Amino acid sequence: MSDPGPASSPSLRAAGMRQTPQREGILQVLKDSDRPLTVEEIWERMPERRSGLPTVYRNLERFVQEGWAESIMGPDQVMRFVRCDSRRHHHHLQCERCGRTVEVDACGLDESLIELETLSGFRITRHQLMLFGLCPTCRSEKDR
The missing domain is CATH 3.30.1490.190 (Ferric-uptake regulator, C-terminal dimerisarion domain)
Incomplete structure (x- = not known):
């Protein structure tokens, strides 16, 4: 099964989003993790941290809207994000x-x-x- 995931440029463009290293980095971090991650954990794992936490938050919000990620409230009441493969x-x-x-x-x-x-x-x-x-x-x- 091939991965038509959002880390590929066409999906970002198809959603009307510019393809940026920050967006691709966020998507790749989510794809590489088998556990939900906090915004801070995502930011720390990004290969290029040229953006701040507010940019990560904004992109995650958009990725949730697109169905590429889902927000999950942890038992500690901290919001975490997980990559979604299914649309x-x-x-x-x-x-x-x-x-x-x-x-x-x-x-x-x-x-x-x-x-x-x-x-x-x-x-x-x-x-x-x-x-x-x-x-x-x-x-x-x-x-x-």
């Missing part, structure tokens, strides 16, 4: 021990959401679900 609706699983996060291209909540709309009178426009557990590596270490 479709999806969720994430996070290991409670090591923090490794994987994207799952599944939802299964459609019927429940319809029922919630009926009961509440709300029109649900979006939802975000984070699932927690132990990754295969941490499970095998725990079993030893």
